[in-house]
Amino acid sequence: MSAAGTKPQATIAARIVAAHGRHFIADAGDGVELRCVARGRRADVVCGDQVLLRRGDPALIEQVLPRRNTLWREDAWRVKVFAANLDLLLVVTAAEPSPNLELVGRALIAARAEDIAAAIVVNKADLPGTAALRARLQPLAALGYPLLELSVRAAPEQARALLHSWLDGRTSMLIGASGVGKSTLVNALVPGLQLRTQDISDALDSGRHTTTATRLYPLPGFAPGSALLDSPGFQAFGLNQLSFSQLQHALPELDARRGQCRFHNCTHRQEPGCAVRDAVQAGAIDGERYALYLSVLQELLDAPRN
Numbered sequence: 001m002s003a004a005g006t007k008p009q010a011t012i013a014a015r016i017v018a019a020h021g022r023h024f025i026a027d028a029g030d031g032v033e034l035r036c037v038a039r040g041r042r043a044d045v046v047c048g049d050q051v052l053l054r055r056g057d058p059a060l061i062e063q064v065l066p067r068r069n070t071l072w073r074e075d076a077w078r079v080k081v082f083a084a085n086l087d088l089l090l091v092v093t094a095a096e097p098s099p100n101l102e103l104v105g106r107a108l109i110a111a112r113a114e115d116i117a118a119a120i121v122v123n124k125a126d127l128p129g130t131a132a133l134r135a136r137l138q139p140l141a142a143l144g145y146p147l148l149e150l151s152v153r154a155a156p157e158q159a160r161a162l163l164h165s166w167l168d169g170r171t172s173m174l175i176g177a178s179g180v181g182k183s184t185l186v187n188a189l190v191p192g193l194q195l196r197t198q199d200i201s202d203a204l205d206s207g208r209h210t211t212t213a214t215r216l217y218p219l220p221g222f223a224p225g226s227a228l229l230d231s232p233g234f235q236a237f238g239l240n241q242l243s244f245s246q247l248q249h250a251l252p253e254l255d256a257r258r259g260q261c262r263f264h265n266c267t268h269r270q271e272p273g274c275a276v277r278d279a280v281q282a283g284a285i286d287g288e289r290y291a292l293y294l295s296v297l298q299e300l301l302d303a304p305r306n
Helices: 101-113 130-142 156-167 182-189 244-250 275-281 287-302
Strands: 012-020 023-027 033-038 050-054 059-064 070-074 079-084 088-094 117-123 147-149 171-176 215-218 227-230
Touching: 012 033, 023 059, 033 050, 070 101, 079 171, 088 101, 088 130, 088 156, 101 117, 101 130, 101 171, 101 244, 101 287, 117 130, 117 182, 130 147, 147 156, 156 182, 171 182, 182 227, 244 287, 275 287
Parallel strands: 033 059, 088 117, 088 171, 117 147, 171 227
Antiparallel strands: 012 023, 012 050, 012 215, 023 033, 050 059, 070 079, 215 227
16 A cells, blocks of 8 residues: 555554653553653643553654643743642641741642642651641641641551552642652652652751652552652742632632622722631631732732733
C-alpha cells in the first residue's frame, strides 16, 4: 500500500505521570512509561492530565482531555500549575521547620476553590513542638479539615496504615513547605523508590529542596488506580487566580455567612452590618483566618486584571 493509502495510526489514552518543561512521561495503563512531547511552543500539559497519544519515539500528545479540576497558584510574577484531576490534597506540615500556617491555609483555599477534598498531615508527631502545632490547627479542624498525625521516619508502617484508607482508590497529592517530610512519606508509601531526602538547615530553619518536579507514583498494595503525587516544596502560595466570589466560597466560615451581611456585595472589611466581622469579634471566626482572608483579598484587589 502506498504512503498515501496508509491509515492514520490510532491514538491511545494515557495519564501524564511526570512533566519536565515540554517533555513528559505518560503511563498508558500497561505499566510501561512512554516519553512524549506536546504540540506547539507552549505546553499546557501537567502531571495528572489524561491525554491521547500518537505512538512514536517520543510519542506525541494529540489532545489533553477535559480536566475535573486543576491545582495551581498565581502571583504577580508567575503562574504555577501543580497537577490536574486530583481526588485528595494532603497538606503536610510539621513542628520543624517552623510551621507556616498561612501557607497551609492558602493551599486549603486553592483546593476548596477547585472542589478538591483536603486533609492536613502533621508529620514528625514525635517532636515536642507537635502539641503547640496541634493547638494552632484547631480552628481548621473545627471547620472540618481532618488532622492526620504521624511520624513517618520514626514509625513508617504506622504512617502507611493511617493513610491507607485516605489514599486507597484515589489520586492524591502531597503539598507543603520544604523540610516537612513529603519525600520521606513517599518513600514509605512506595517501597523501593528511595527519593533523596535531606535534613533541616538549622541556619535557615527550613528544609533543603530535594524534589524538583511534580511526579505521580502508583501505590503498590492499594486499590487499582491509587496514585500519589509528590511536589517541590515552596515558601509562597499566591491566589491571584481567584475572583472575590471564589475566595469567599473557598473559606467555609465565610461561605456559611454568605447573604447575612447588610450589603450583598460586602467585602467584610469596613462595611456596617457585616456578619463576618461580627462573627470575628464574637470569636466564632478565628482571627488568624480572618487575617488570611484580608491578606488574600488585598492581593486580589492589587492584582492587574485583563
